[in-house]
Amino acid sequence: xxxxxxxxxxxxxxxxxxxxxxxxxxxxxxxxxxxxxxxxxxxxxxxxxxxxxxxxxxxxxxxxxxxxxxxxxxxxxxxxxxxxxxxxxxxxxxxxxxxxxxxxxxxxxxxxxxxxxxxxxxxxxxxxxxxxxxxxxxxxxxxxxxxxxxxxxxxxxxxxxxxxxxxxxxxxxxxxxxxxxxxxxxxxxxxxxxxxxxxxxxxxxxxxxxxxxxxxxxxxxxxxxxxxxxxxxxxxxxxxxxxxxxxxxxxxxxxxxxxxxxxxxxxxxxxxxxxxxx
Numbered sequence: 001x002x003x004x005x006x007x008x009x010x011x012x013x014x015x016x017x018x019x020x021x022x023x024x025x026x027x028x029x030x031x032x033x034x035x036x037x038x039x040x041x042x043x044x045x046x047x048x049x050x051x052x053x054x055x056x057x058x059x060x061x062x063x064x065x066x067x068x069x070x071x072x073x074x075x076x077x078x079x080x081x082x083x084x085x086x087x088x089x090x091x092x093x094x095x096x097x098x099x100x101x102x103x104x105x106x107x108x109x110x111x112x113x114x115x116x117x118x119x120x121x122x123x124x125x126x127x128x129x130x131x132x133x134x135x136x137x138x139x140x141x142x143x144x145x146x147x148x149x150x151x152x153x154x155x156x157x158x159x160x161x162x163x164x165x166x167x168x169x170x171x172x173x174x175x176x177x178x179x180x181x182x183x184x185x186x187x188x189x190x191x192x193x194x195x196x197x198x199x200x201x202x203x204x205x206x207x208x209x210x211x212x213x214x215x216x217x218x219x220x221x222x223x224x225x226x227x228x229x230x231x232x233x234x235x236x237x238x239x240x241x242x243x244x245x246x247x248x249x250x251x252x253x254x255x256x257x258x259x260x261x262x263x264x265x266x267x268x269x270x271x272x273x274x275x276x277x278x
Contacts, residue, residue, distance in 0.1 A: 035147035036099040039073065042090035042234065046162035047202070047218065049121035051129070052082035058096065059138060063106040070111075073100055079187075082117055085161050090217055093156075098259030101198050104149040110182075111138030120165065120174050129165075130175045143182045156235050157182050161253045162216055164206070181215065183235055190263035192241065193209035193232040194271030195219070201276045205231050209241055229273075236263045247276055254278075 039058070058073045076097045088094060118129040147153065158181040166175045183189075196203050196219050207214040215233055222228040241261045247253035253276040263269050 015085060020250070035104055035151040035153060037073075037100050037102055037147065038099040039096040040083075040093050040154055041083075041088060041096065041159065042156060043085045043159045043161055046086070046165060047122060048086065048161075048165070050119075051085045051161050052117070052119050052121070053085060053129075054082045054115035054117045055096075055112060057113035057138070059111040059113070060102070060107055061111065062102070063108050068108065073097060077156050082119075085159060088159075090220060090226060090230060095262070099152065102147060104147050104151070107143060107145045107147065110143050110155075112141070113138045118176065122174075122213040125187040126274075127172055127174050128204035130168075130173060131207060139178075141180065141182060145184055153184055154186055155182065158215060158235065160215060162218075183237075189235045190238060190265060191232060191234045191268040192243070192261060192263060193230070193237060194243075194270055195227065195229040195273040196231065196245050197229045197273065197275050199228050201253040203253075203276060204246050204248075206244040206246065207233050207241055208244060210241060214241070238263055238265050243271065245274055245276060252278055 028118045032048055037060075055075070057157075058075065062069045062071055074097050076095065083094070114131060116132055119126050120129045121127075126249040141157075143155070145153065145155070160179040160181070164176060164180075166177055167173070168175055192207070196205060199219065199221050203219055204216055205219060206216045214236075217231050217233065220226045220228060220230040224230070241263060243258045243261060245256040245258075247255060256274055256276055258271060258274065261269060261271060
């Protein structure tokens with residue numbers, strides 16, 4: 001798996017809360033020569049009813065001439081209680097706070113501190129979501145980014161829920177071992193979107209770059225705003241990708257693959273609709 005995926009020991013970047021689509025990152029650059037930074041959370045969904053995470057604090061580790069320093073990112077006032085990660089799929093996102101001024105320099109790490117009340121809902125029943133001691137000390141995401149003077153940066157954390165939750169035997173215990181892809185938004189990013197039917201096949205769509213799995217998602221169900229079978233992958237570096245469509249029951253529906261999907265800078269690549277046949 002690509003190193004851009006960060007496997008943490010406990011919930012990570014579930015950060016953000018303001019579900020507003022208004023992008024406040026267009027604020028003017030820092031007149032003092034510093035930079036502005038904003039975090040955004042998006043999600044690759046999983047077959048659960050809900051995955052609720054409580055973010056208590058986020059800290060940024062900056063590298064400086066006199067050693068590392070810790071800067072606390074101001075959370076949005078709306079970030080109280082828990083956030084259901086499954087509301088952030090197929091291109092959905094939420095902001096953790098407003099653009100925040102930082103001195104020019106380098107980021108080496110992001111640390112997230114979780115509060116209480118993390119849980120998962122499966123089949124209408126709620127279970128505690130177990131997280132390790134990092135809940136108190138902060139979940140560490142190694143992320144290296146140089147902040148140029150007067151720069152404006154938006155850091156996306158793509159949380160792959162399906163690959164981040166582990167069921168511990170038949171005891172009803174669930175563990176959170178997050179898989180996250182972190183990157184900085186840039187005009188060079190592209191996206192892929194399409195439709196796969198029928199929804200009763202319970203398809204999971206995997207995005208691959210060569211032999212590496214970049215992400216996964218669950219298409220929208222019938223009656224959704226985006227339309228039945230809709231899926232989307234965002235913040236993709238230019239290159240050539242493949243999509244693998246895997247049905248829940250491969251004895252009833254045949255899996256399918258699309259290769260050689262070209263992604264170019266600043267564009268959305270539309271993929272032909274796919275129908276899984278029995």
